[in-house]
Amino acid sequence: MPDNERPSPVRGLSRRDFLKYSSFLAALIGAGPLGATKVAEAIEAATKFPIVVWSDFQECLGCTIALLQATAPTPAQLILQQISLAYNEAAMAPAGFDAEKSFNQAFDQGAYWVIEGSIPEKIPGSIAIGGKYAGDIAKEFYPKAKGVIAIGSCACFGNVQAHVPNPTGAMGVGAWLRGPGGIPNAQVVNLPRCPGHGDDLVATLIYIIVMGKLPDLDHAGRPLFLYGQTIHDTCERRAHFEAGEFVEQFGDEGSQKRWCFYKVGCKGPATYAPCAINRWNGRTSWCIHAGPCTGCSEDNFWNDFSPLREPLPNIPVPAIQGVSAQNIGLGLAAVTGVGLAAHLVGQTVSGRLFKGGPNGNGESHPQAEKKDGDQK
């Protein structure tokens, strides 16, 4: 039977949509032209799928909700039907000792561990499950897990709970594990965003299945195939940045014309994430449709990027007809359309438009030593 006539392995998803989703995942993980078939085969080999345990530590449950409420084709369909989700406090039926039994058994069977939420280092007792503290659970079960994936900015870096003065001492799971009395070389795959995105999780799990190893990670423990470009690199408002067309204040003419948010605090030039690529709400919209990027996929962004509505320093912005974009403001409206068109053509021809890098100047991804490493 031709592949496209076989039934879909995912309930509620047509074979056509299943293959389409497989192609999307294959593109996301960089699996090459034959990748879609491999991805589809991997998903269909359901019995070989990893067992997944999902823990909730110090968080708001927003990542779980974002995952479960995603629209078709849904990561939730894949995770709940095709991946053996052995334990998730928010979504599972068992409770009490039965739940604890599922948790332990799953690790005995070789589970991957997805963690949502941070570790409260200063007040360990603020998060306790079954009489054990979150930090102790992390240290006890890390060695038993086949791989550990931190989903959402809380689990990766502490997020809002880590905002100064950080009363609970919130830490990302990887940093906690590698801390005093921990596991020095602990490797955690970080999938930050607030909330975490189901596609990032499914793509990472599929990557592990198809490639047989953990993905290459950047300096912050994020898979390079997902976090290799800045928001600025892939932003639909980038042409306006290059043209020096900026929103000066919310609700102004620039806002109505959907110009660039840089001057009202957009952190896109310094933020690595695939938000423009896999988006939200059935992949139809993302933050930049509504306002500036806050940089939520970056370590310590609440502290480092505050105040959130101030422009990032040291980002070179284009000069238009000798006038810096920092200074032109709405005076830009006076620049003739012919002049702007000529400028844009010049940018495109020179290759400057859509050039990569955190500063929009062609710098590459900030690779440092791998913090969260390769395969365990």
Ligand code: SF4
């Ligand atoms: S990353 Fe955001 S949505 Fe997810 S648990 Fe933390 S605060 Fe909630």
Ligand code: SF4
């Ligand atoms: S500064 Fe922000 S809004 Fe402007 S192009 Fe970059 S990412 Fe997009």
